[in-house]
Amino acid sequence: MTADSNDSRDDPWLLTPGPLTTARETREAMLRDRGSRDEAFLDINARVCERLVDLAVGSDGADSDGNNYVCVPVQGSGTFAVEAALGTLIPAKGKALILVNGAYGARMVEICTRLGRDVEILENAEHEPTDVAALTARLDADSTITHVAAVHCETTSGILNPIEDIAQAVAKAGRRLLVDAMSSFAALPLNVKTLPCEALMASSNKCLEGVPGLGFVIVEKKALAKAAGNAPSLCLDLEDQWRAMAENGQWRFTPPVHVIAALDSAIASHAAEGGVAGRGARYAENHRIMVEGMRGLGFETLLPDALQAPIIVTFHSPADANFQFGDFYDRLRNHGYVIYPGKLTEADSFRIGCIGQVGSEQMHGLITAVEASCKEMGVTHCGP
Numbered sequence: 001m002t003a004d005s006n007d008s009r010d011d012p013w014l015l016t017p018g019p020l021t022t023a024r025e026t027r028e029a030m031l032r033d034r035g036s037r038d039e040a041f042l043d044i045n046a047r048v049c050e051r052l053v054d055l056a057v058g059s060d061g062a063d064s065d066g067n068n069y070v071c072v073p074v075q076g077s078g079t080f081a082v083e084a085a086l087g088t089l090i091p092a093k094g095k096a097l098i099l100v101n102g103a104y105g106a107r108m109v110e111i112c113t114r115l116g117r118d119v120e121i122l123e124n125a126e127h128e129p130t131d132v133a134a135l136t137a138r139l140d141a142d143s144t145i146t147h148v149a150a151v152h153c154e155t156t157s158g159i160l161n162p163i164e165d166i167a168q169a170v171a172k173a174g175r176r177l178l179v180d181a182m183s184s185f186a187a188l189p190l191n192v193k194t195l196p197c198e199a200l201m202a203s204s205n206k207c208l209e210g211v212p213g214l215g216f217v218i219v220e221k222k223a224l225a226k227a228a229g230n231a232p233s234l235c236l237d238l239e240d241q242w243r244a245m246a247e248n249g250q251w252r253f254t255p256p257v258h259v260i261a262a263l264d265s266a267i268a269s270h271a272a273e274g275g276v277a278g279r280g281a282r283y284a285e286n287h288r289i290m291v292e293g294m295r296g297l298g299f300e301t302l303l304p305d306a307l308q309a310p311i312i313v314t315f316h317s318p319a320d321a322n323f324q325f326g327d328f329y330d331r332l333r334n335h336g337y338v339i340y341p342g343k344l345t346e347a348d349s350f351r352i353g354c355i356g357q358v359g360s361e362q363m364h365g366l367i368t369a370v371e372a373s374c375k376e377m378g379v380t381h382c383g384p
């Protein structure tokens, strides 16, 4: 299914980091009331977890070899899954080194700090990828670091961190890696077994194109089994959630049944599109059309192409005094496109996403709308 088969709609296209535009079939999967203990729901839940493991071990459902890894779902947004993973997998006596080059790395620092976990930070600027040589040096210098937490695609800027090199450095130093793959999972290839990492955190509403309300952690079974009693939270105790679900297939507390039904449908659409490769190709094409179009109008990207993930792009705000982001946002919204403010601490910027149930038609439409909006605002120079 492609974006072009989407229904004609009054809702704007969501070119944001999420929640995103979803397929009609995905939304329609929610038009049922399913009991949380009902077998029909439990089957859906088990299938969703199994397929998420398949995606994380790179088999795209072809041969289910998730033996060493399990999927533990958590009610809530993606951050709930990140907090559950950090709180459960890093023991009270552990120490985390967090790789920070944007808001999501910084959020993991805040989570660990609030959880009372010992935390170290390796920081790079928002427009720079993680420095892997510096990571190796930090691990060599401090043998008390037990875990490293990294962000795959830092959605703050849209930068792609060198996750394979990071993983090799962490494995070589004999430490465990936790990856926030929230904005890349299901669109960019990532294999938890060969990477390797102890856990990967993602959510229903980004590249899987489900609706928001579910976070999940793909985690090494052995690590989880050792983590009993670590979590300072009941709701966000991943080990407890897993053990209870493994016993009878049921959630401990009310599951987001509609969200899970929608995700089941969204995962089937993902497979029909050609899995990670197919989805990644559509997003790469969305990204190409959008960046070429914006550059054609004079806008400049924050990042050079080599560092940019085809997920979300940060543009410098035009220096033209007639450009006001709030005004620009409202005009684009009236044309049917929702974009996102910048999240950089250093530069005045805004972001446009390439993900969700959108395709080339929407990306070309966006460029036309940006050109019209700039004209309406009297912005003649779109460069910074």
Ligand SMILES: *Cc1c(COP(=O)(O)O)cnc(C)c1O
Pocket (backbone or CB within 6 Å): 017, 018, 077, 078, 079, 080, 082, 104, 151, 153, 154, 155, 180, 181, 182, 183, 203
């Ligand atoms: C979206 C996102 C999250 C989670 O954000 P929520 O608002 O809690 O869903 C975490 N990390 C990254 C890199 C993200 O893009």
